[in-house]
Amino acid sequence: MTATALPRPRRARRTLPGLTPTLGFTIFYLGLIVLIPLAGVFFRASGLGLDGIWKVISDERVLAALKLSFGAAAIAAVLNAVFGSIVAWVFVRYEFPGKRLLDAVIDLPFALPTAVAGIALTALYSESGWIGSVLAQAGIKVAYTPLGVIVAMTFIGLPFVVRTVEPVLKEVERDLEEAAATLGAHRLTTVLRVIAPAVFPSLVTGFALAFARAVGEYGSVIFIAGNFPMVSEIAPLLIIIKLEEFDYQGATAVAATMLVLSFLLLLAINLLQARARRKS
Amino acid sequence: MSGTVDVSPGQRERLPFEPLKQTNSVINEPPYVRWLLIATAVGFLALFLLLPLLSVFVEALRKGFGPYFESFADPETLAAIQLTVLAAAIAVPLNLVFGLCAAWAITKFEFRGKQFLITLIDLPFSVSPVVAGLIFVLIFGAQGWAQPFVGDHVGKVLFATPGIVLATVFVTFPFIARELIPLMQEQGTEDEQAALSLGATGWQTFTRVTLPNIKWALLYGVLLCNARAMGEFGAVSVVSGHIRGLTNTMPLHIEILYNEYQFVSAFAVASLLALLALVTLALKSFLEWRYADQLAATRRH
Numbered sequence: 107m108t109a110t111a112l113p114r115p116r117r118a119r120r121t122l123p124g125l126t127p128t129l130g131f132t133i134f135y136l137g138l139i140v141l142i143p144l145a146g147v148f149f150r151a152s153g154l155g156l157d158g159i160w161k162v163i164s165d166e167r168v169l170a171a172l173k174l175s176f177g178a179a180a181i182a183a184v185l186n187a188v189f190g191s192i193v194a195w196v197f198v199r200y201e202f203p204g205k206r207l208l209d210a211v212i213d214l215p216f217a218l219p220t221a222v223a224g225i226a227l228t229a230l231y232s233e234s235g236w237i238g239s240v241l242a243q244a245g246i247k248v249a250y251t252p253l254g255v256i257v258a259m260t261f262i263g264l265p266f267v268v269r270t271v272e273p274v275l276k277e278v279e280r281d282l283e284e285a286a287a288t289l290g291a292h293r294l295t296t297v298l299r300v301i302a303p304a305v306f307p308s309l310v311t312g313f314a315l316a317f318a319r320a321v322g323e324y325g326s327v328i329f330i331a332g333n334f335p336m337v338s339e340i341a342p343l344l345i346i347i348k349l350e351e352f353d354y355q356g357a358t359a360v361a362a363t364m365l366v367l368s369f370l371l372l373l374a375i376n377l378l379q380a381r382a383r384r385k386s
Numbered sequence: 387m388s389g390t391v392d393v394s395p396g397q398r399e400r401l402p403f404e405p406l407k408q409t410n411s412v413i414n415e416p417p418y419v420r421w422l423l424i425a426t427a428v429g430f431l432a433l434f435l436l437l438p439l440l441s442v443f444v445e446a447l448r449k450g451f452g453p454y455f456e457s458f459a460d461p462e463t464l465a466a467i468q469l470t471v472l473a474a475a476i477a478v479p480l481n482l483v484f485g486l487c488a489a490w491a492i493t494k495f496e497f498r499g500k501q502f503l504i505t506l507i508d509l510p511f512s513v514s515p516v517v518a519g520l521i522f523v524l525i526f527g528a529q530g531w532a533q534p535f536v537g538d539h540v541g542k543v544l545f546a547t548p549g550i551v552l553a554t555v556f557v558t559f560p561f562i563a564r565e566l567i568p569l570m571q572e573q574g575t576e577d578e579q580a581a582l583s584l585g586a587t588g589w590q591t592f593t594r595v596t597l598p599n600i601k602w603a604l605l606y607g608v609l610l611c612n613a614r615a616m617g618e619f620g621a622v623s624v625v626s627g628h629i630r631g632l633t634n635t636m637p638l639h640i641e642i643l644y645n646e647y648q649f650v651s652a653f654a655v656a657s658l659l660a661l662l663a664l665v666t667l668a669l670k671s672f673l674e675w676r677y678a679d680q681l682a683a684t685r686r687h
Contacts, residue, residue, distance in 0.1 A: 122495065123591075217667055222617070
């Protein structure tokens, strides 16, 4: 738009019709489906009080489940950050046969139902499966152990890092790399000092998204986990167990703890990211 | 080079000598590093994506096509497929209307708290599906606060179809809005302003100007929303009550078959959902390749 001396550009925008009904419906529907129901969890949890919540959380089995959910999710997110960056790099910078096909299947974990992923991964990694039988010879057991939980969480978080890093990597100016090279920088130095800082914020975003998704994941994990209490039982499963025992308060306490912990972590990561942006 | 310079179609016409840079060895890695990285990436994707996908179909056809197709003759399987289609048929249009409204309000107008509103719309992404189910149990369960009001008019919500639909709507809530917002933000309001100044009504502007501009992103959003709606497991599992033939969706039915060691049937039902996912992805790749400019460049899930 050319800057014709409009006194109030905002006014000009107002000429589009339909703000009131669309925004009204958006807020109404958002409130009805998401905000009010979600607020209910915190309302219920506040009825328990901090003591009540702590009583539920400090139970050995609950603590073990929370530790597993958050710990395995962190490891899976790190794996995805490392391999996802390599995948994004390879997709942006190199040509090789089959690239298009692989690029298309990256989003598979978004589209494939979690239960389907769960039974497929279990079939693969159980001791009679294609991968499981190979690993069994090396003495590694994946299915029905915490390792299986990590595998499932890596699967469902895989697209996040690739899809957030890829567009940023595409935008990196190759001129800068050339400048670094002409100034005598080793290729590795260029990658670490020129490319990495530009890509880092998007990598953190991808990591956070993969982590958040993995913490709450249920469908793809429960089949491969084996769900042994204290060993391979994840927090969402514990919520379901408590619900089946009609222990609504216990379920609410675990759910509220999970919500608060993941919100805090996401907040911390957002702050870190904002700081990284300001530096660069 | 003399005269004109060939610019390959993929190359943007910025500088005529740009292709030369591609062969510049100082900003490329040595071949062995390159192939090592490619091998790592391909190996990782094969191990974590291609093999699981392949194994669904291999396991489903383990005993041949006969038992595979027999799995679908089971009345409980058919009931599960029907319920899944019904839930998606209600959830997707609802979220479609919401997505269009939200995207219109957010991208065509300026108002305070817009960024906050976008964050709130994204909220269901960061809530565990099990927690999503739990919130509806707390509302409509035996001790739920809404059950006394709703019970008289609607009947049972929890452990019945309405609960399953609600959970599905919640989990797939942001998909279409998320697909449209970045694209419509990029497109701005100039086209609509022009249509209005030429005398079109608001509705005409929307259907003849905005809708054609966003149709491919909208289609992909609907497809993805549909795939997720049909595949939702955790949230639906909490609210369904697992009543066979009545409140079992396809993913829940897969779990039951699997736990009863009916592996061929479980993977047969799974293969239907996997096919749906593949069709969704294939269409997405096709749209991206054919209409790259009409899909948002910055997409996040």
